[in-house]
Amino acid sequence: MKLYYSPGACSLSPHIVLCEADLPFELIKVDLQEKLTETGEDFRSINPNGYVPVLELDDGSNLTEGPAIIQYLADRVPEKKLAPPVGTxxxxxxxxxxxxxxxxxxxxxxxxxxxxxxxxxxxxxxxxxxxxxxxxxxxxxxxxxxxxxxxxxxxxxxxxxxxxxxxxxxxxxxxxxxxxxxxxxxxxxxxxxxxxxxxxxxx
Missing domain, CATH: 1.20.1050.10 (Glutathione S-transferase Yfyf (Class Pi); Chain A, domain 2)
Structure with missing residues (x-):
């Protein structure tokens, strides 16, 4: 997985959850003013809204919006108890x-x-x-x-x-x-x- 982030922005939340979950991931820094990734890619081609976070999954699909991302990550590792079971x-x-x-x-x-x-x-x-x-x-x-x-x-x-x-x-x-x-x-x-x-x- 890849997490597109800007230091201290709301993308820090899924970054913390990824670390808590012990999941493998790659960090890609984004310049939110220029809308460019650290590799020079147009960030709007990744998220047309132009803001972080974006979580790119291993199959190439993207998740945006922090609450959705952290819920997804928690559901990936139920043994870590980062979210209570669905239905409770x-x-x-x-x-x-x-x-x-x-x-x-x-x-x-x-x-x-x-x-x-x-x-x-x-x-x-x-x-x-x-x-x-x-x-x-x-x-x-x-x-x-x-x-x-x-x-x-x-x-x-x-x-x-x-x-x-x-x-x-x-x-x-x-x-x-x-x-x-x-x-x-x-x-x-x-x-x-x-x-x-x-x-x-x-x-």
Whole structure:
């Protein structure tokens, strides 16, 4: 498999999951500004939408959209317990978290990365994110991971979003449980490996 990624982007989530799953893969870096891969290929020929991640399977087919990719990877290695079995309540709880992270957190960050977005608008998005982070923090007060005692693909996704908070001057220290949660995930060997492979700080 090949993972098309940009350092620190949402593609870090499937990168972490690939490391957790111990699956063989090749990393291909993408310049999102120029829309070129590190080998000079037009990235839009791979994903017409022009954004990462893209997971190219061994048969040449492509998967896009992070939540779909990490669910696919988890299903490839059920013994790793990166996602609860289909049909269980826990499986749908995972889907609930993936949808929440994708729509309520990930997409709310998008305007903050837009240089043309007015500061007043960014202030409103930061306030929305703060209310969402508080809700997440309340959910990890009494348990180590989003689904309880087991790390899941949702935790990999949320970890990436929490890294963005620091970049966008959103102080999560007001929620101690969230700080501890982020550190717990950052300390996982697979997470450290993915960060190192993307040239990112592991602190």
């Amino acid at each position: 309540f826990e499986h749908y709880n995972l889907q609930q978290w993936l949808n929440f992270i994708s729509t309520e957190l990930h997409k709310t960050f998008s305007p903050l990365f837009n240089a043309n977005m007015p500061d007043q608008a960014k202030k409103l998005f930061r306030e929305t994110l703060a209310s969402r982070f508080k809700w997440v923090a309340d959910n990890v007060v009494a348990q180590p991971y989003l689904l309880g005692n087991d790390f899941s693909v949702a935790d990999a996704y949320l970890f990436v979003i929490l890294r963005w908070a620091e970049l966008m001057s959103i102080d999560i220290s007001r929620w101690p449980s969230l700080v501890q949660y982020k550190k717990r995930i950052a300390d996982r060997p697979a997470v450290k490996r993915a960060l190192q492979e993307e040239g990112l700080s592991t602190d």
